Amino acid sequence: MLLSIRNLVVRYDRVLAVQEASLACEEGGCIALIGANGAGKSSTLRAITGLVRPSAGEITFAGERIDRLGPAAIVARGVSMVPEGRRVFPLMSVRDNLMMGAHLRRDEAAIRADLARLLDRFPRLAERIGQQAGTLSGGEQEMLVVARALMARPKLLLLDEPSLGLAPMVVRDIAFLIRSINRDDKVSVVLVEQNSRMALRISDHAYVLETGRVALSGPSHELAEDDHVRRLYLGVGAE
Amino acid sequence: MTQILIDGCVLSANYALIALGITLIFSIINLLNFAHGELFMVGAFMVYYVYGVFHLPFVAGLVVAALITAVIGALFEKFFFAPVMRSSTREENSMLLAVGTALLLDSVALFAFGHEQRGVPDVIPGVMQIAGGFLPYQRLLVLLVSLLLVGVLLWFVQYTRPGRAMRALAQDRDAARLMGVNVERTSMLGFAIGAALAGLAGGLLVTVQGISAGAGPAISIKAFIMIMIGGAGVVGGALLGAVVLGFAESVGYSLLPGSETYLLIFVALILFLIIRPQGIMGHPWG
Numbered sequence: 001m002l003l004s005i006r007n008l009v010v011r012y013d014r015v016l017a018v019q020e021a022s023l024a025c026e027e028g029g030c031i032a033l034i035g036a037n038g039a040g041k042s043s044t045l046r047a048i049t050g051l052v053r054p055s056a057g058e059i060t061f062a063g064e065r066i067d068r069l070g071p072a073a074i075v076a077r078g079v080s081m082v083p084e085g086r087r088v089f090p091l092m093s094v095r096d097n098l099m100m101g102a103h104l105r106r107d108e109a110a111i112r113a114d115l116a117r118l119l120d121r122f123p124r125l126a127e128r129i130g131q132q133a134g135t136l137s138g139g140e141q142e143m144l145v146v147a148r149a150l151m152a153r154p155k156l157l158l159l160d161e162p163s164l165g166l167a168p169m170v171v172r173d174i175a176f177l178i179r180s181i182n183r184d185d186k187v188s189v190v191l192v193e194q195n196s197r198m199a200l201r202i203s204d205h206a207y208v209l210e211t212g213r214v215a216l217s218g219p220s221h222e223l224a225e226d227d228h229v230r231r232l233y234l235g236v237g238a239e
Numbered sequence: 240m241t242q243i244l245i246d247g248c249v250l251s252a253n254y255a256l257i258a259l260g261i262t263l264i265f266s267i268i269n270l271l272n273f274a275h276g277e278l279f280m281v282g283a284f285m286v287y288y289v290y291g292v293f294h295l296p297f298v299a300g301l302v303v304a305a306l307i308t309a310v311i312g313a314l315f316e317k318f319f320f321a322p323v324m325r326s327s328t329r330e331e332n333s334m335l336l337a338v339g340t341a342l343l344l345d346s347v348a349l350f351a352f353g354h355e356q357r358g359v360p361d362v363i364p365g366v367m368q369i370a371g372g373f374l375p376y377q378r379l380l381v382l383l384v385s386l387l388l389v390g391v392l393l394w395f396v397q398y399t400r401p402g403r404a405m406r407a408l409a410q411d412r413d414a415a416r417l418m419g420v421n422v423e424r425t426s427m428l429g430f431a432i433g434a435a436l437a438g439l440a441g442g443l444l445v446t447v448q449g450i451s452a453g454a455g456p457a458i459s460i461k462a463f464i465m466i467m468i469g470g471a472g473v474v475g476g477a478l479l480g481a482v483v484l485g486f487a488e489s490v491g492y493s494l495l496p497g498s499e500t501y502l503l504i505f506v507a508l509i510l511f512l513i514i515r516p517q518g519i520m521g522h523p524w525g
Contacts, residue, residue: 049417075419087414089407100407103400104419152419 001060002027002188003048003156008057010043010212017043019212020057025156025205030182030189032203032220034196034233040212041192042084045158048190049081050074061156076104078155082162084192086141088148090134094125097133097144101151111151118147139170146177156188157181163195171195175202196233200224208233241372243489249378251485252385253444257458258465258477259392260436264312266409266472267429270320273337275437276458277344278308282438283450284352291359297446301384304442305435312434315340316427341455348452358449381443388439392432393474405429409472437462464508470521479519 003025010018018040025031033041046052048059050071059067066074080101089097098118102111119126122143128136133144142162149157159178163171179202182189193199200206200220208216208229216228223229230236257279264272272278285307286300319340324333363376396402404425407415416422441450441458461484468483469476484504491500 051413051416071416072419072421075417081417083414083417087411089410089414091410092403092406096403096406100403100415100418100420103404103407148418 001025002029002062003190004060005044005048006058008044008047008059009055010040010047010052011055012043012052017212018047018054021207021209021212021214023207023214023217025188025190028182028186028188029205030178030191030203032191032193032196032199032206033209034193034199034206035209035215037194038211039209041209042160043212044209045081045160045190045192048074048158049079072104075152078153079158080149080152080154080156081158082145082149082160084160084164086138086145088133088136088141088144091132093130094133094136094144095129097148098125098151101148104152114151114153118150122147138166139173142166142170142174143177146174146181150181150185150187154187156190158190158192160192161194162191163193163198171198178202196229200229200234241370243486243493245369245372245374245378246489246493247482247486249382249385249447249485250488251482252382252389253440254461254465254485255389255478255481256385256436256440256443257462258469258481259389259474260433260440261462262433262466262472262474262477263396263405263436264430264433265466267405267433268316268320268324268426270324270333270337271463272433273334273459274315274341274344274455275433275462276460277341277348277455278311278434278437279441279444279458280348280450280452280455281311281344282308282441283445283454284348284357284441284452285438286442286445287357287359287450290362291357297362301439301442304438308438309431309435311344313427313431315434316430317423320430321423321426341459345453345455348455352452354452356449356451357445359446362446377446381447384443385440388436389478392436395432396474401425401428464504467508467512467518470518473518473520476518476520 001024005024006022007020008018009020021040021044023031033044035041043052047054050069054067058065061077061079066077089100098115105111124140125144125147133141136144162174166174175198178189178191181187191199191203200223203220206217206220206223207214208223216223216226257275261272261275264270282304285304289295289303290297290300319336320333323336361377363380365376367374367376367379396405404415404420407418408420408422408425412422465480465484466477469480487504488500491503
């Protein structure tokens with residue numbers, strides 16, 4: 001397993017956000033965490049990247065415990081996160097935003113090559129390379145934060161609600177992009193989504209979180225057929 | 240008229256160092272540095288001792304001024320501000336702490352440097368005449384070195400890796416951490432550079448105006464005025480504020496008697512803030 005989480009507990013002051021959650025993502029895999037607001041999905045991601053320190057439990061990445069490391073050390077080991085809400089650096093140019101993704105890398109030639117490759121892949125970003133990131137549209141900003149995360153050359157990409165607030169057409173582009181990153185670039189993916197339909201379609205394994213616990217898990221195509229999931233998360237059969 | 244322009248340019252360039260320093264600290268650590276004027280004063284005294292008393296080269300004095308104030312800034316950040324800002328949720332706490340560091344430096348300075356007004360001999364004697372105005376070489380030196388330092392700082396922030404990390408940190412703390420920016424080290428570096436800019440400004444201006452241990456608070460207030468005019472946390476605003484204040488002073492001192500200049504500056508500032516509370520280039524808060 002590339003990433004494995006055992007009995008994770010995340011606590012903010014007196015609120016328990018994640019209670020004894022266990023999940024795993026194999027090398028090259030794409031897993032989805034779905035669930036309602038406050039189910040503990042984002043907190044799980046924040047614990048993986050070291051933005052919050054778990055109160056209990058164990059997180060291992062590529063065979064190494066990472067749950068006591070800070071974000072910089074975790075990024076350096078190959079975990080990149082695209083945070084919720086398109087957190088571009090608004091007053092910095094598109095180029096500087098992308099270069100921030102490579103902040104910990106020192107292989108200047110390879111960084112330049114990666115930048116050129118990403119600009120080929122995202123022509124919209126190439127057109128706006130000198131523009132302030134805050135002036136981009138929502139879809140472009142989402143492209144930018146994903147591209148920025150790829151500039152770190154991650155082994156594992158964590159995406160927090162990438163489709164939130166985007167038009168359906170753009171959501172389709174993003175879904176296509178995530179799939180391509182997973183299949184073509186061989187980057188393992190953990191996808192947190194409230195858009196369960198999209199998440200189940202592009203992931204191969206999924207976990208349903210409810211009040212901080214894993215309520216259900218299994219291959220995504222099976223969960224998509226599950227009655228409980230269909231009723232609660234896919235809106236099928238609801239009144 | 241020419242004289243007003245010349246004096247305005249010299250003051251503006253020097254004030255730009257002060258304003259950029261306090262802006263750097265404000266944007267990266269989210270703290271209004273009340274001790275900024277005190278760091279200016281410490282820098283001025285370093286040049287006074289190294290160059291004026293021990294007769295070492297002026298440049299050596301500037302280097303010592305920059306290093307000592309940078310170390311003071313870094314230590315303040317690491318041992319005072321970082322722990323307090325980590326544990327407290329109220330902004331007043333770090334503000335009170337900043338006032339405390341200012342008082343601390345004031346008292347130490349009075350004890351260490353005494354209360355006399357100190358000055359240093361000119362580094363380059365002589366006066367240049369331009370279109371009916373006088374520009375002593377000493378002031379020309381202050382002007383050129385200040386402009387050079389402003390340029391170096393802007394280049395550093397815009398084009399280097401740590402400079403980019405500082406901008407990222409100022410714009411989105413969590414996103415910067417997710418890029419692998421070491422927040423503790425970058426905050427310390429930002430405070431150190433901001434403090435060193437204040438120290439360098441003092442080290443330069445001591446050659447023109449002299450210095451005393453009590454000069455700190457007045458300089459801090461000037462720094463606040465500049466960022467209020469320009470807009471807090473914006474580099475362009477800091478530069479603009481410096482130019483406005485530098486020229487307001489040079490006009491005021493040549494046309495008005497004594498202390499009336501600052502009275503008018505304060506009145507104008509109050510009126511200005513009623514019309515535009517976020518400063519010329521700042522964004523409205525909230």
